Amino acid sequence: MKVLLVEDDPSAQEIVRDILKDIVIDIEICGRGDEAEALIRNVEWDLVMLDIMLPGKDGFQLLKVAKEVHKFTPVVMFTAIKDRENRIKAYEMGVDDFVTKPFDRWEFLARVRSLLNLRGSYQRLEETRNVVITLAHAVEAKDPYTRGHSDRVGEYSRKISLALGFSQEKAEDLYWAGLLHDIGKIAVPLDILTKPDCLTYDEYEKVKIHPEYSYKICQDLRTLQKVLPAIKYHHERWDGKGYPEGLKGKDIPAEARIMSVADAYDAMTSDRAYRKAMSKEKAVLILKEGKDKQWQASIVDTFIDILETEDEEEKN
Numbered sequence: 001m002k003v004l005l006v007e008d009d010p011s012a013q014e015i016v017r018d019i020l021k022d023i024v025i026d027i028e029i030c031g032r033g034d035e036a037e038a039l040i041r042n043v044e045w046d047l048v049m050l051d052i053m054l055p056g057k058d059g060f061q062l063l064k065v066a067k068e069v070h071k072f073t074p075v076v077m078f079t080a081i082k083d084r085e086n087r088i089k090a091y092e093m094g095v096d097d098f099v100t101k102p103f104d105r106w107e108f109l110a111r112v113r114s115l116l117n118l119r120g121s122y123q124r125l126e127e128t129r130n131v132v133i134t135l136a137h138a139v140e141a142k143d144p145y146t147r148g149h150s151d152r153v154g155e156y157s158r159k160i161s162l163a164l165g166f167s168q169e170k171a172e173d174l175y176w177a178g179l180l181h182d183i184g185k186i187a188v189p190l191d192i193l194t195k196p197d198c199l200t201y202d203e204y205e206k207v208k209i210h211p212e213y214s215y216k217i218c219q220d221l222r223t224l225q226k227v228l229p230a231i232k233y234h235h236e237r238w239d240g241k242g243y244p245e246g247l248k249g250k251d252i253p254a255e256a257r258i259m260s261v262a263d264a265y266d267a268m269t270s271d272r273a274y275r276k277a278m279s280k281e282k283a284v285l286i287l288k289e290g291k292d293k294q295w296q297a298s299i300v301d302t303f304i305d306i307l308e309t310e311d312e313e314e315k316n
């Protein structure tokens with residue numbers, strides 16, 4: 001385990017080193033906030049411990065950086081017992097725990113142990129997610145025409161949800177849903193996925209099973225529960241003519257309504273086995289024509305606004 005201690009008081013440094021000597025393998029001590037910032041940015045620590053008052057940069061500034069760059073690294077802050085205001089501020093900024101000064105050996109050890117356990121859980125979670133992402137990429141690799149599609153759908157979905165006022169967390173879920181929405185295509189035969197001609201009725205029926213397979217693959221992963229509605233219903237249509245369940249209007253989960261716009265736009269503007277990519281203008285026209293039929297009008301409008309703003313930014 002690699003632990004960073006940011007503390008300018010030499011006697012406190014010694015006490016912490018002594019308390020942790022049996023459980024922490026590698027402890028780095030830094031006495032200045034500005035120097036600690038570089039260490040936090042450049043190294044992935046298993047635990048960061050921050051004093052509040054520091055030369056250079058204070059503990060809150062470092063906490064902000066730590067949560068930006070490695071959000072799965074637990075951060076503990078040192079506070080005085082009556083330091084209610086600082087505790088609230090740190091909680092709001094995402095701190096994982098506090099240790100009160102003067103240090104109590106057993107309290108300190110218990111908290112550090114539990115944070116290192118938390119770190120272990122985060123790492124296992126990331127590993128699980130990485131396995132699923134690898135699987136999603138493997139599915140895309142089956143069909144050269146869809147390479148990069150999931151990632152773009154995830155990005156578009158994230159942008160739309162933020163523009164609609166969803167929280168950062170929800171937007172992040174949408175990104176994950178985008179990455180994984182077509183993972184169920186692993187169950188669709190390759191010759192159907194890459195067929196250069198129109199699909200027969202039976203072939204299309206086989207393609208239509210993929211949202212449910214995507215759902216089945218992800219449903220047992222507890223960390224992916226929140227992305228399931230978007231995955232399962234991304235081929236539903238606003239007018240009720242979609243699949244798998246033919247849900248209509250607002251019966252379709254909002255996440256799926258968002259993702260279906262992102263998915264359709266990216267599919268239209270990418271090459272497919274059976275056709276060349278459409279121009280951006282034509283795809284936007286089709287989205288507009290599909291308002292209140294295939295897609296919710298306000299989501300289409302929001303997405304077109306995003307595309308136009310990006311165009312403007314590119315020109316400038």
Ligand SMILES: [Fe+2]
Pocket residue numbers: 181182210211234235
């Ligand atoms: Fe799909």
